Amino acid sequence: MSESPSHDVDRFARLTELLAEWQPLWRPMPFQHRRLPWAQAYPELAESLRALDDDECLRLQADPFTDCPLAEWLPVAELAALVELPELAAEGPDLPAQWAEQVGGRKWQQIEAFVPRMAAQPGTSLLEWCAGKGHLARTLSRHLDREVAGLEWQAALCHDGQALAERQGTQVRLAQQDVLAPGAARWLTADTQVAALHACGDLHGRLIELAAEQGSAVTLAPCCYHRTARTHYHPFSQCGRELAAAHGFSLSREDLAMAVQETVTAPRHVRRHRERANVWRLGFDALQRQVRGLDAYLPVPSLAYGRMPDSFEEFCRWAAERKGLVLPADVDWHAFEQEGQRRQAEVTRLELVRHLFRRPLEVWLVLDRQRRLEAAGFRVELGTFCDRELTPRNLMLRASR
Ligand SMILES: C[S@@+](CC[C@H](N)C(=O)[O-])C[C@H]1O[C@@H](n2cnc3c(N)ncnc32)[C@H](O)[C@@H]1O
Incomplete structure (x- = not known):
């Protein structure tokens, strides 16, 4: 179970403070600077990083919070505690392995982790948001023995996905729909339950806004926060806007990209x-x-x-x-x-300094989304749905009104 909302409010506020306070260290990209702007104020920090051997560097890239030499200068333990989130509870038996057919190995494992956490209610209409070929929609349909609609922008993916769904005898209907277009709103009602696995920035932003208006339940694993038309981040929640303003905390699209710059799962x-x-x-x-x-x-x-x-x-x-x-x-x-x-x-x-603030920034962005839905009257659980080794974008929001 997720923690109490008041705890998450504290978490959101404290993360804002820390991210704002340490902006001068995590924002500059070492790639662009022969002399980092902060290196003069923290010469020993810079030196201790330069002195790391390759193995230690690799270890800290994968896990910046454990036995971290930066703890002498930076609030490592507090950041680690603030990004600690519960694993969301799953329901039901494991999915049959043969359902993985036509789905990439890693994507299938993500779907396997996502579907039992969907908490589908009887009588709702199920919808996958930005469905691609509808692998998640197909699996949900088989798992629940229910109809699932999927929205996807690319005609070719809709076509191939529909053919696949029919071949497998699943009750899936993929519709070609630009979710950013005004017409997308008609797919969401108070009785809709939406599933979105790795929908990028504006695509899941749109889902959050429409769901907040319509009261649709949402199970969302957000991704690529920087894929957005805005050059600067506009917090979803009133609370996020107030905290950001109070602490002089603003994020460019480049800053948002930092939240997802991880290579742990790259071959x-x-x-x-x-x-x-x-x-x-x-x-x-x-x-x-x-x-x-x-x-x-x-x-x-x-x-x-x-x-x-x-x-x-x-x-x-x-x-x-x-x-x-x-x-x-x-x-x-x-x-x-x-x-x-x-x-x-x-x-x-x-770069290890930025690594340390990567997850805190991501958690901050997801807390902002959570706050937006809570302000619209939703009960929202926030946690992980799979291990980070399977996908670093392993955070899930489970929201219903
Ligand atoms: C990152 S993929 C995620 C697909 C699938 N949910 C998954 O996890 O594999 C994003 C999908 O969104 C689709 N997409 C991009 N822009 C869209 C839009 N404006 N409306 C609907 N779908 C869109 C892409 O074609 C792609 O299939």
């Missing part, structure tokens, strides 16, 4: 690819600072997986062209690549 080859890309980007950063004679970060567009050039030199030539930079003929490519490697090791260590 090893993806992590290796990302690491090499970062080394090259940092190597190029050193080069561009020298070429421009300006000690300032220059953002370079990202490259889709598989589009990365084969060598550091090619990457730099590509990046220079994108930024309209003329490179000299005698660049010491090896030296700049090495500098990229050195910076990568340093950045990874300094």
